[in-house]
Amino acid sequence: MSLGAVLTDIEGTTTSISFVYDVLFPYAAARLEEYCSKPDPDPELADALAHLRREHAEEAARDASLPPFGNGAGYARRLMAEDRKSTGLKLLQGVIWDEGYRTGALRSHVFPDVPPALAAWRAAGIRLRVFSSGSVRAQKLLFAHTGAGDLTPLFEGFHDTTTGPKREATSYTAIAEAYALPAGEILFLSDVREELDAAAEAGMQTGLLVRPGNRSAETGGHRVYGDFGEAARDYEARAKAPSK
Helix, strand or coil: CCCCEEEECCECCCECHHHHHHHHHHHHHCCHHHHHCCCCCCHHHHHHHHHHHHHHHHHHHHCCCCCCCCCCHHHHHHHHHCCCCCHHHHHHHHHHHHHHHHHCCCCECCCCCHHHHHHHHHHCCCEEEEECCCCHHHHHHHHHCECCECCHHHCCEEECCCCCCCCCHHHHHHHHHHHCCCHHHEEEEECCHHHHHHHHHCCCEEEEECCCCCCCCCCCCCEEECCHHHHHHHHHHHHHCCCC
């Protein structure tokens, strides 16, 4: 069994679900009106709002009852309430969270087993990437502002919904191509079985993370781990096991 790379989800995998839903989302929600109403938005905010407007136009073409876009804050709030994986919303949230991290109002959460496992994998030559529905900007911000310091140098790449949906095998095929590795040499860790199913369909190895506070999930035949250390020990043991 060969392991050349680890691809990890964030929410419920490296980071508690409660941090995302009880800290990050409320912080962004409280500032939607302010950011969507800026008279002269910087290029990143303007890009996020443009994405959001396009998504609204596409949805309005299917649903005539959709309220007008306005400044976008109401539409963004609706997407958040429905927990939609909207690229425009994720870009907007990333812009808002950037301010929170810069001012020190936000400090990201990662489980204590994550930093040493990532460092050990990296030291062993195992390459690391992230795949999350949050924007690449939001991912980098989260890993740059942890209690264990800046973890972003451990990763060689970050992927969000611009790579593709997390529950479609083609997204994982694209990530394997970005690694320039056979999919079978990549381990994907997530707390969502449907994401793991898609990764497995693409040929990746998979591991289901069962963390405190995670939603219950059927294993679906995926290997189950309580933390990253357990995943690392399992793969080390399997690598040393004699071939049958």
